[in-house]
């Protein structure tokens with residue numbers, strides 16, 4: 006199936022809007038009159054600068070990985086030179102590829118990756134590992150001054166081993182979500198890792214960015230599921246021991262997880278599996294306000310219960326979610342209205358929660374008994390299973406809506422953090438207000454909680470405004486900087502699961518402190534003293550510095 010170069014996913018697929026006209030009228034009531042987003046017809050219109058790799062370097066790279074593994078085709082180079090962020094999509098739709106990679110290589114084995122890295126190191130060529138290319142922080146854009154090759158790992162997609170006794174599987178890093186789950190499900194297991202980008206992102210990319218799936222409250226973030234891994238770097242390969250736990254100094258898995266391609270190429274990983282659950286039972290609850298839902302979430306997490314899904318939308322996001330759904334039939338609407346009136350809930354001001362458990366019948370029943378008591382105590386009212394089913398059906402669809410919003414010249418982006426419960430609501434408000442102010446009060450900001458822990462939870466913001474024509478990048482930069490400053494000031498994580506890339510990099514020294522940044526630089530020096538691996542991402546090096 007062909008995928009879009011100008012947006013998300015399959016070329017023919019779009020976001021289903023049951024009442025499109027009504028929806029767009031609602032959007033323009035929030036944002037003002039909508040425009041028409043710019044989009045060139047075809048990537049063939051884009052004139053990239055010629056590849057900077059000389060023929061000797063190309064020959065050496067081909068020798069390392071096989072003749073049909075390397076291409077300098079301009080469309081291939083273009084789609085590998087940007088990821089999937091708002092700015093990436095605005096630029097590629099206009100045909101602007103400011104930093105083009107010089108070649109794309111598709112290795113098939115770890116030996117080829119190692120040989121490629123050595124060939125690149127001999128010639129001073131920079132290397133960018135590329136999984137699914139769904140980075141939203143500039144993670145795959147070539148940024149250094151050196152000629153650059155992009156290593157697309159899509160051909161390294163095999164399951165190498167499944168150990169049913171340990172419940173672990175070893176897979177090559179380029180495997181994408183659906184193929185990984187199919188192979189595991191066939192043996193009765195799951196990894197339980199379902200980021201919204203699941204269909205197009207890779208195991209290696211997840212580990213390299215410390216990704217979180219929508220069921221992470223039960224299954225953990227990806228780094229919690231890595232038992233061991235292998236990483237090739239210029240001049241060597243490191244393999245971490247496959248043991249359930251160890252006390253042998255700092256955990257190397259955790260040093261490599263989140264390394265975003267700046268240390269080397271993760272070639273394979275052994276991951277911890279879970280038994281495929283017999284049932285998943287997700288339900289909707291409404292709370293009279295976001296704050297009540299946050300308190301319920303905290304108590305739920307501290308009670309020892311482990312919901313598989315726990316998502317709580319603030320009032321603004323709840324309103325938008327309701328605007329997108331098909332209006333219920335008259336009878337249903339009346340029943341819904343009566344139910345909410347009895348509970349004194351105005352849906353327009355409410356906060357919607359999707360919450361539920363995975364497991365077997367008895368365990369789910371007993372989990373629900375306890376969970377329901379906690380949610381009720383915080384004024385949560387059950388809406389039954391249909392909101393849970395609706396969420397499950399559409400869980401990978403929202404990125405398609407972004408394409409439609411871009412077609413209407415709307416700036417739309419998301420950003421995320423995590424924070425402890427004591428600071429949760431203060432951070433929620435200050436970041437929301439900073440984003441709204443940076444959009445001059447003319448946009449829409451909404452947020453949700455979607456990954457919860459006993460000590461705190463994530464916050465995920467979506468913001469929309471009409472694009473400032475001709476100043477789209479500056480407009481976005483202004484909002485992003487205001488939000489990131491507010492996150493750091495309020496004691497939040499610089500990122501909970503998207504990573505650092507180039508977009509968050511300027512805040513790293515404020516976030517980690519000088520000793521923290523020095524520690525990362527020392528790791529870089531150990532694995533990649535020539536600064537060839539994904540330059541310009543995650544950390545400043547001696548060649549560049551742009552701290553804020």
Ligand SMILES: Cc1cc2nc3c(=O)[nH]c(=O)nc-3n(C[C@H](O)[C@H](O)[C@H](O)COP(=O)(O)OP(=O)(O)OC[C@H]3O[C@@H](n4cnc5c(N)ncnc54)[C@H](O)[C@@H]3O)c2cc1C
Nearest residue numbers: 136137138139140144200201202207209210216217266271
């Ligand atoms: C619509 C949309 C929804 C998203 N939803 C989520 C979500 O729910 N949860 C979430 O966590 N993220 C989400 N993301 C962000 C993104 O999907 C994740 O960061 C994902 O982990 C990236 O995987 P990838 O295979 O696409 O990596 P890429 O985009 O190819 O690469 C990301 C970074 O990792 C490096 N890298 C990739 N593979 C390797 C490797 N094998 N070895 C070393 N370095 C490597 C790259 O160099 C780059 O720095 C979303 C993105 C989009 C566009």
